[in-house]
Amino acid sequence: MTDTPDDLITVLPRLSQLSTVLGRSRFIERASANAGIDLDRPTLGILLSLHMAGEPLRIGEIAKRMQVVGPHVTRQVHELERRGLARRIPDPDDQRARRVELTPAGAEAVGRYLQTVLGALGDALSGWSAEDRRTLGRLLGRFADDLTERLDRFDE
Amino acid sequence: MTDTPDDLITVLPRLSQLSTVLGRSRFIERASANAGIDLDRPTLGILLSLHMAGEPLRIGEIAKRMQVVGPHVTRQVHELERRGLARRIPDPDDQRARRVELTPAGAEAVGRYLQTVLGALGDALSGWSAEDRRTLGRLLGRFADDLTERLDRFDE
DNA sequence: TATTGTTATACTCTATAACTATA
DNA sequence: TATAGTTATAGAGTATAACAATA
Numbered sequence: 065m066t067d068t069p070d071d072l073i074t075v076l077p078r079l080s081q082l083s084t085v086l087g088r089s090r091f092i093e094r095a096s097a098n099a100g101i102d103l104d105r106p107t108l109g110i111l112l113s114l115h116m117a118g119e120p121l122r123i124g125e126i127a128k129r130m131q132v133v134g135p136h137v138t139r140q141v142h143e144l145e146r147r148g149l150a151r152r153i154p155d156p157d158d159q160r161a162r163r164v165e166l167t168p169a170g171a172e173a174v175g176r177y178l179q180t181v182l183g184a185l186g187d188a189l190s191g192w193s194a195e196d197r198r199t200l201g202r203l204l205g206r207f208a209d210d211l212t213e214r215l216d217r218f219d220e
Numbered sequence: 221m222t223d224t225p226d227d228l229i230t231v232l233p234r235l236s237q238l239s240t241v242l243g244r245s246r247f248i249e250r251a252s253a254n255a256g257i258d259l260d261r262p263t264l265g266i267l268l269s270l271h272m273a274g275e276p277l278r279i280g281e282i283a284k285r286m287q288v289v290g291p292h293v294t295r296q297v298h299e300l301e302r303r304g305l306a307r308r309i310p311d312p313d314d315q316r317a318r319r320v321e322l323t324p325a326g327a328e329a330v331g332r333y334l335q336t337v338l339g340a341l342g343d344a345l346s347g348w349s350a351e352d353r354r355t356l357g358r359l360l361g362r363f364a365d366d367l368t369e370r371l372d373r374f375d376e
Numbered sequence: 377t378a379t380t381g382t383t384a385t386a387c388t389c390t391a392t393a394a395c396t397a398t399a
Numbered sequence: 400t401a402t403a404g405t406t407a408t409a410g411a412g413t414a415t416a417a418c419a420a421t422a
Contacts, residue, residue: 071357072338081364083242084287086235091371106412123381131240136413138382160380160421182228188370200363201227203356208237214344215247262389279404292390294405316398316403
């Protein structure tokens with residue numbers, strides 16, 4: 065543990081503010097409705113994971129990427145299957161496992177959803193200079209990594 | 221809605237990563253145990269609100285600052301009273317209202333807790349230059365404000 | 377014997393609704 | 400009639416435990 069300069073204590077309320085606004089606003093659900101689907105945050109998270117991966121993922125892999133636990137993913141995937149947005153296919157390499165892939169409808173929906181989310185994010189940053197945007201991206205990425213690593217060690 | 225430059229899509233996973241690590245890690249609870257208390261996140265949030273305010277706050281004011289709803293605060297304050305960390309006092313200006321204040325034990329506990337949290341945050345940023353730290357603080361604050369405002373408007 | 381996924385259950389956090397007391 | 404707070408209840412999100420099938 066090092067010394068605690070004054071600038072740190074100003075970051076703390078900001079982090080809590082960000083965490084609140086991201087975790088509790090109805091923005092995600094609203095954007096989902098805009099995309100013509102009507103899903104909650106966790107199922108959208110799975111859709112995004114599959115979209116960003118660009119290939120079918122195993123249940124355990126999705127859970128790892130979302131930093132949640134297996135059974136949680138199982139239930140959400142059932143919901144996505146019920147809606148025709150994803151499907152489970154056999155894993156050719158391992159008969160125990162299944163791979164989850166987007167259906168065409170799911171791929172289309174996640175595209176529309178992303179457009180809305182990125183649009184709102186772009187609006188939030190519309191008053192920013194290009195340089196400040198780049199700097200934010202760089203520092204935010206580094207910060208997220210450093211904080212994740214530090215808190216993981218804290219958790220042992 | 222404006223265009224969506226490429227740098228935005230790199231920010232998105234970072235935000236989700238930050239949100240996850242802040243919201244789900246056991247760090248808060250661990251830091252609380254370090255401080256000799258053993259509280260969950262919402263009650264610690266109330267303790268922090270009272271500490272930062274530096275004066276007794278009404279239930280409704282705490283709820284507004286934490287961006288939660290009244291009944292939630294009521295229950296957490298009961299828990300804090302039960303543990304002797306806070307107490308409710310009459311509001312001299314309004315017989316309907318109560319003000320919540322830290323007890324000496326509560327003030328001491330929140331001090332120890334803050335020390336642990338800021339220590340970990342300082343460790344996470346220990347490899348950073350002073351300038352990058354200042355810049356992070358500045359951009360993070362602006363970002364939190366802009367995003368909060370944009371999402372509030374999105375929610376109507 | 378270890379691992380993948382599933383089913384069933386429980387816990388944490390927050391919200392909504394109905395109510396009491398005071399303004 | 401409106402406001403501050405409380406009580407009771409419900410919901411979303413995630414975790415743990417016990418189990419099945421395959422490696």
